[in-house]
Amino acid sequence: MHREHSDIGPLLDSGTLTELRPLGEGGDQVFRSAPELRHAIEQRLGPDVAAALAIPQSDESGSRFDWYAPNPGTVRRWSSLAEDELATAKARLDEVERRITALADEMSRDDGSSKDVQRKRQSLARLLRQVMTYPDASHLFLVDHRPVIAFWGFSRRAESDPTAPLGDGITIGHPTDAQRMRPPPSLADRVSRLFSARKPRLLTVGAVGALLLLTLGLVLLRDRTENTAPDEPGAAADETPPGSQWPAPGEDEPGEPIVIPIDAIATGSTDFLTGQWRALGDQLTDNASGQPIQLTYRMQAGRGEVLVKEQDGTLCRADVTASFDGRVLVLTPLTDVRCPADSGLPPYYGVTVTCQPTTDQRSSCTGKYPDGEEVRVELLRQPD
Template identity: 25%
Template sequence: MAKTLLRSGFLDDFLALGENGQPVFDSARQIRETLRLRRLQVVADSLAIPQLNDDGDRVDWYASFSGKVTTWSGASDSQRKQALKTLEKYVDNITTLSQRCLQSGNASIQLFGALLAKAVHFPGANHLFLVDDKPVITFWGFLQLNQDMQDDVLQCLRHQEPVVPVVIPEPEHEEPEPLVSQPAISSPDEPLLYSKPKQAAPNVETLNAVYAEDSDTPEEAPVAPAAPAPVIAKKRPVWLLPAAAAVAVAIAAPAVWWGMSQHSAPVQASAVQPVQPVAPKVAIAPLPMTLPVASATVVAPPPPPPPPQQEIKPVAPPKNALEMPVTDVRMGTTRFLNGNWRVVVKPLNGLDVPEVMHYQIQKNKGTVRFNPEKNVTCRAEIFSGLLKTGQLMIKPRGSARCSNGSRYPMPEIACEQGENNFAVCSANYSEHPATPVTLIKVSK
């Protein structure tokens, strides 16, 4: 009998696991009773007892015994370690029993074994409670809406030590020595170079004219030179005076003789040469073309070679993507479509639709569930079938009904066989008739 309330929640907020269209939740009482009959009462007590409300959309989870309730986040490390060891033992017991049932020749027992294998899954650590330090799991047989089944069902409970970031010490920056400002020394101005133009030697008449102008021009008053610094007179030897006079006479004598010879030399006038007449230009006749010349033809250059095409590597389909076996398609059966599917929509520009929808299909009938907004859930009935062309169609039976009272239009999904029998699917929206979608199998 239920004793302690642990947790409550809406079924639409979680993904129900199951087999062949039968959820684990519907067989919760049978699973707990089987564990008790197998003398696994402690294992059965670790699975909380579910109770639905009158509307059938909300479930309460109770512990089968009373005691002090502690959440997983509020438990100590020692309590967590002990509870984790206990749960590992319970999971091993359930897995062993599930394997025995799957090996049975009875179909109903095999179905029960498949349901038992999925019963150990639960959404997360916040759905586990300790009642008198004994672990009790709520919402077992459920997962989060966008969550996949893990190989290690207790991975969310294992303690992961936080990664300590490696701190690399920064190198000590030495303070640079202050720069001593040095006075800027400007480079001295370069001297202006002046080259005296070369002049031709003047003739006698030009010199006479210049001498005449100099005689007419009044002489300027001589500028008094600056008084030099007083220099102490040194006594010179007397014998230097006659020697200096002799040297001056020897230098001046050739210069005087050269000047006199220039004045006495007659000026020779250059002879005027007569202007010769220019011969008239004779027109040269063009040579006749004797060689046969053909008209030139313009040859178009060869077109450049086309750029090498890059090989487009096919994108590998995601894990557990929908496959359409050739045999089933030829026989017209849709057995490959039975199970729970997560439909991922890749909306195009300007298309506002839910990116994830959950389809549950069994024998060409089922339901679809999605959340267009936060805290709003919409549902609709669907049906499926194969056309003669081998195309798979999944159609709704009308608009989806939402929890806030609104209606939501549903698309038709068409799938065809692609590479390696993987399905290539698209959703038919009114605005965009070919929106690519991917069907990923969550469970059978």
């Protein structure tokens, strides 16, 4: 059962993804599965273990996060602890890590399930192994003598990290005492903010959530993704209308299939992507209507944005980054897809596109939804 509003703890930490790298596997990110991961840990390992993981709330853009303690209590920074307190807190965190690692090991073992269930168990195991990774000790807190981690499932970007989003640097700001005192939002509100109201149009239940239904017997919030209007229509979305910085994609523009240069694979450079691209596929559809959608990318040195064109002509956008995972090129949304304020469509999480070189010098590409479903797509370069 989810905790009631009165049991929610204080605000611990806040920040954006400017200098932090979300961890994950194959398009599944730890922080986007945070409620399911915490719930799985609580069910399998107990509430004391889950209480070591702060609860994230994202803003409408999906780029800024507040992290709340799971339980009420007095907050103390890691750096303020006495030596004996620090030793005790570290020992508790070590035990939490040991138990989560053991759960990951259990989930990764073949238990005789079907191949599909086993694949999802292994996906969960990979995410669990990254739960206890955090940028540094400034994101560790003691809440009534219990250690709590904020920004778990994140690491700090290296200065030369090619996947770093466009921006002027880190904007992590630890909350003031006054901010800590403000009433936290309800857990239901935080879940609905983290898992955007619009998501059923491009995805159903997350990969980890689907796995929990299959293997852990957990009950997830079915109504967290109802198609409701955002709380404040016309707020941030009015500031930068989606698609306003570059023209909408044409319907019949020709395109050349992507060819990934061998030297780009060797060096990890994504400069060859500079320009405009379209991702097309018969199965690349809006889940609500079943109608096809278009993804158009505009890239500069491996970073840029994606324009999503709905069947009704609505244009929505998100920031994206490109990187190599071995020989595989990955185009990953950095933020939720946002639509014009007058469309009445709340933000939602988009599709991760991956392309792998084939023997005929072309590439085989797929689009992956956050629920793990994969569909074939073509990635075509568009004329300038």
